[in-house]
Amino acid sequence: MTDLPRRQAGLTALYLGVFAAIWFSVPKADPPLRSLLVVASVGALLAAAVGAVLVIRAGRRPAGGRDRAADRRYGLVVAAEVAVGLIGALLLAAAGLTSYLPVLVCAVVGVHFVPLAPVLNDRLLVPLGVAVTLVALAGLVVDLVSGVSAGLVVGTGAGALLLAYAVLALFRARRVA
Template sequence: MVGLPRRQAGLTALYLGVFATVWFSVPKADPPLRSLLVVGSVGGLLAAAVGAVLVVRAGRRPAGERDRAADRRYGLIVAAEIAVGLIGVLLLAAAGLAGYVPVLVCAVVGVHFVPLAPVLRDRLLVPLGVAVTLVALAGLVVDLVSAVPAGLVVGAGAGTLLLAYAVLALFRAHRVA
């Protein structure tokens, strides 16, 4: 397993921990699954908190260490993700298919990890992106063939993957230490 610089690992755990918590809050579920979603949310918040501590301890990046071209690419990728997601959400809502919004958002999030991998110099974001995208597809299929709503599959699946990756980032930072 390749180590990540502590600051980058902290940021990864912070962001993905927060987003894992958000995904775990998407589905409405009855006990005992609701309890598991709450545990996942708390786990996401804990990973985010540990990530934040790593970032603070790592300190600011020296000005000369910034890669402005990578920062621009990162901004463009995230802007494209937001634009595609927003347009898709509006189209689904207008078509009366709001139940599929989590599927669309999950797919867009999954796809955006692939171009982010070289920008963030983290090749493991590619398999994460593929897995998150497959969760979106699974949510759609399950919704179409059963009474289980897509949001439940996508929320639990994406939350679990993002939490697992946040924790992995923390372990990878520990390997560098």
């Protein structure tokens, strides 16, 4: 038997913890911010590890317990995300604007949370998506009007939001227990 709500919360913490750690590795920062980003990465990986433990403890899905329609919608959303990201990255590279790749990726990731919310039955993914998309916009604006790189703003902001959501998922799993 499986505990689906705890399993889902564990998967959320696992995936978003890993991606938060990746985002924290994007910025090129000087101390003391670099040290804070390393600490945040370790925290994100710890959240991911706790999420993995929850998934293992929750057990396997029952046979035939998959929703094929939801799986198909999930696949379409992710395929669209990858296609938009790849095309955008190629256009930015062709224009010589590769320093804006983190902004593009962050915006695409933020937008993709909105259609995933109903697929994953997690309405809180919508405000997360909006917040991540706003971080992408903030990174672009800060880069254009100051000497601060878009990657620093986007990596730190997106990492912090994903880590916070991973931790929230762990608290939600605890509430289910």
